[in-house]
Structure formats: C-alpha cells, structure tokens
Amino acid sequence: MSAASGSKPTVAVLDYGSGNVHSAVRAIERAGAEVELTSDTETILNADGLVVPGVGAFAAVMEALKANDAPRWIGRRIAGGRPVLGICVGHQILFERGVEHGIAADGMGEWPGEVTALPENVTVPHMGWNTVRAPQDSVLFQGLHDERFYFVHSYAVQSWDFDQTIDSMAAPKVTWAHHGADFIAAVENGPLSATQFHPEKSGDAGMQLLRNWITSL
Template sequence: MSGLPTGPSVAVLDYGSGNVRSAVRALERAGARVSLTADPDTVMNADGLVVPGVGAFGAVMHSLKNVGALRWIGRRIAGGRPVLGICVGHQVLFERGVEHGVETEGMGEWPGVVEALPAPVLPHMGWNSVRPAEDSVLFRGLEDERFYFVHSYAVQNWTFDQTIASMAPPKVTWSHHGADFVAAVENGPLSATQFHPEKSGDAGMRLLQNWLGSL
C-alpha cells in the first residue's frame, strides 16, 4: 500500500510508561515501521529500540524490571543493536537517580547521578538550546535548533574514564537550566536525549531521521 513507512523497523518499548503514542507517531512520520510492544522477540529483532519514559526514575526502573526489559536492553547494547532512550528513558541509563531523598540504582551504562536541577523554577518545561557534541550524528544540521524539555532532574556532572573504554568516548551534548546538564549522549549503539524529540517539532523530526539513518 502506498503511503506506508518503508524505513527501518523500530520497537517502542511498551512497559507501562505514559505518553508513548506521540513517540510512535513521530517515528512513523520520520519514516520508520513502528511496533509498540513488550514482546521479547520483536524488541530484540527490530532495527532500533526506543525506550520512552515519563515520571519518576524509581518507578520507571521498577516497571522496566517487571517486564524483563533491562535484560533486553542490555543484550541489544552488548550486541551492538541500536537503542534510543528518551527523557526518563535517558536518565535510567546512568548509574543512579536521587529523587526526594530516595536513591535508586540505574542501568549503569554511563557514569553520573540524576538529581534535582538547582533552578528557581521547576520543572524545566519548554524550549531550550543545546550545545551539541563535536561530530554528533543526532544533531547533524541541528546545531542551532531548540528542543522541548519537561523535567526537574538531570545529570549535571560527567566523568568518563577513557582508560577502561574499549571504544571512542561518548559524545555528550549539554544544555542549561539553573546549571549545565547532560541533554543527550551518543555512545556506539546507545543514544539518549533528556528532551522529547517527538514534541520538538521539525527539529525533533530531523533528529529522529538522523537516528533512523544511522540504523
């Protein structure tokens, strides 16, 4: 049938997180063949996996564990299969999160603690500029664009020990709200954005297309 996406297959992980339909629609508009799924075979065999997330760090980690998704995500990363985390799906890739005095262990793919931004107004909601990493794939052609954020917590300190790395160091993109914070990371098959590309208009669409083009 004409008009159907013919691009790469993308599984959007369905583990109980809210607001996944907007991600599905945005990926379809960007040209992907999208499945909203918690089926292990579909998750593992798709060209790309998107891990969305809204709400609290601890609740998202709990839900991911409940459906067995932490194992699937880890296996995809270990096998060089692309994964894109969005918002709290970005945050849980770090070592841990601290919210309201409660500390929760994350997936530990990257160093860093997700903690409250020291800003007079929270949440950080709305459009903001970013400082893309050099040679970024996600932000190619988007260096001067703004993206849509909705969050109160973020990673504000990044330390990467290159001596134990087996590949090039991750590409880290920054933004600012009260303090500098990590807005996106690109690390081999694993990428993530603190902002919502699916809510970021044409810039977000082009970023998703950049990601799809890398699959």
Template structure:
C-alpha cells in the same frame, strides 16, 4: 527500500502515542510492544519514560527490559532512550531523598535541578552538541522541548578504562549545566522530547533512523 523496523518499548509508560507518530513520520515502521523476540529483533528500540526515576526503572525491571537492552547494546543494535528513558541509563537517580539504582550504562547520578530556578524545566531550550554529532547533524543551533525537574549535571567518563571511543555528550543549561543527550555507539538518549520538538525533533529522529 524497506522501512527500518522500530519498536517502542511497552512497559506501562504514558504518553507514547506522540513518539509513535513522530517515528512513523520520520520514516520508520513502528510498533508498541513488550514481546521479547520483537524487542531483540527490531532494527531500533526506543525506550520512553515519564514520571519518577524509581518508578520507571522498577517497571522496566518487571518486564526484564534491562537485560533486553543490554543484549541489544552488546550486539551493536541501536537503542534510543527519551526523557526518563534517558535518565535510567545512568548509575542512579536521587529523588526526594530516595536513591534508585539505574542500568549503569553511563556514569552519573540524576539529581534535582538547582532550587533557584523554576522547576520543572518546561519548554524550549538550546543545546550544545559536540563536534561529530550524528543526532544533531544539521540542527546544532535548534531548540528542543524539555519537561523535567531532575538531570545528570556532571560527566566523569574514564577513557583510560576502555578502548571504546568516548561518548559524545550534548549539554544544556537551566540553573546549571546538565546532560541533554549522549551518543555512545549503538546507545543514544535525549533528556528532551524529540517527538514534541517540532521539525528539529523530527530531524533528530530521522538522523537516528538513518543509522539503523
């Protein structure tokens, strides 16, 4: 059986080599590219992200990545966002008083974690996945590795406005509840880094790859 072809989007985001290795270890044939044809044709697309929301969405727009991601989603082609690659899928991000518009795939605003806890939220934390999760199948009680100071802390999905099944939302807590992952048909994303989350993270990637 052929390995699924996974593209990690190359738009200048740092720290992608651990993601490449983890995906390969999890059973995918992986490449790092911004080639349009490769991005659209791959069985799966991974959108990494580190740093500030505004800088990441600007870099993605500079290579026309939101359009590619939209085309994949419309065609039912899987996409996985990681860390800030998760955040930019929401409506907007607010950092240091500056607002940047995201891709708007999901409702929500990325804002600072509460100022009465240590930030960045760095280290291992549990998550609360919903019933029927695919990403967390078999690892519902495991810990995952987070590095972030901002997150989406509320969820307001209008199920009445769509015939689609409501997204499956996983929560975590650091000073306040925040969204740790979303599974929404072909589009999935995690606030934490599965590639840095040991065997649990590899299992999550294998679960995702199994859907390609």
C-alpha cells in the same frame, strides 16, 4: 542502515506501562520507520532500533522496567551493538543512579552519573524550549546545531566523568544544556543514544533528530 534495500527500518517502542507514548510512536513513523509499540521479546531484540520512553519518577520507571525484564533485553541489544534510543526518563535510567525526593534507586549503569534535582534557584519543572551544545561530529544533531528542543523535567545528570579505559573505543559524544546549571541533554555512545528532551515534541528539529537516528540504524 540494516533494513533491506527499499524497505523502511523497523523500530520497537518499548511498552512497559510508561504513560502516553503514542506521540513518540507517531513521530518515529513520520520520521521514516516501521514502528511497533511492544513488550514482545523477539520484536525488541530483532528490530533495527529500540526506543525506551519514560515519564514520571526514576525509581518508578526502573521498577516498571524490571517487572517486564526490560533491562535484560536492553542490555542484550547494547552488548550486541544493536541501536537503542532512550527518551526523557528513558535517558536518565541509563545512568548509575537517580535520587528524587530523597529516594535513591539504581539505574542501568551504562554511563557514570547520578540524576539529581535541578538547582533550587530556577523554576522547576524545566518546561519548554531550550538550546543545546552538541559536539560538531554528533550524528543525532547533524544539521541541528542552532535549534531548540522541548524539555519537561525537574531532575538531570549535571556532571560527566567517563573513564575511557579502552583506547580502541571512541569516547561518547555528550550534548549539554543549561537551566540554572549545566546538565546532560543527550549522549551518543556507539549503539546507545539518549536525550533528556522530547524529540517527538520538538517540532521540525525533533523530527530531523529522529530521522538522523533512523538513518544511522
């Protein structure tokens, strides 16, 4: 942990107009961090951890992020090995592209994949508790392999094709869930992590996941 001995790690929650994020702020505080909801560049770059929330449509979230120059600051943190956690649409925009209601928009392209509609033969939005299949060596899901998490979404990344071209880099850890089809529930990739579900709405399991992330800062 990069925080000074005896002090809490600092976490910036990115404020770019993404609806009600106060539940996430409170949950991260309860999980053991000093939290600031902010759009200040220096705070975003210097905090021990950055959380990127997101609700609504993929394209709208990307436009709001761009309007605040947020992709640049997120990218600088990732390039510098500084931890970032995306939540819900904040998870989705880290992939290459999103297609919703026939509207395609580019994401940040940190990971391969396209955010598309869940299958037509299931109820959407996928709203409620669901199990996940996490790798045994997951940091986020340490001690949480039999738990359920709270999802609210109609779109997801449903395939993974990561070109592991740099042998010295560990392959990303991908966690899956199922609602009509398998979809990516979380990814852990060096300093960059993200969850399709809402840990702040996932009770004790979500709180433990946030503690796991904060402990890793």
